[in-house]
Amino acid sequence: MKVISHYLEVKPKEEVPGAAMREVITGDDGAPNFSMRVFEVAPGGSTPFHSHPWEHEVFILSGQGTVKGQPGESQITGGSVVFIPADEHHCFMNNSQSEPLCFVCLIPIQGACSLP
Secondary structure (H helix, E strand, O other), X not given: OOOOOOXXXXXXXXXXXXEEEEEEEOHHHOOOOEEEEEEEEOOOOEOOOEOOOOOEEEEEEEOEEEEEEOOEEEEEEOOOEEEEOOXXXXXXXXXXXXXXXXXXXXXXXXXXOOOO
């Protein structure tokens, strides 16, 4: 077992204005299969609409927003869970004017990449 510090101690990457990602568990930590990332999307912000060849499992920690995918849009709030299949275009939008949208995203190690 490896205990890793508080997620806020991990330097965020902000490749898209208003969307910060912290890679809190990666292959560098000895994880052989999955990478865990924590995202904070600023009020009114969004991750880019994109796709990639791996799935996402997402747990919304706090805030409110919309997840947009090929089948349409769904509202999300703290406690929501989202599954994004491989190759599906998607993005996360923060609908709040005052609080960040925070979520945990798990992806396969081979999918470890830039946002999101």
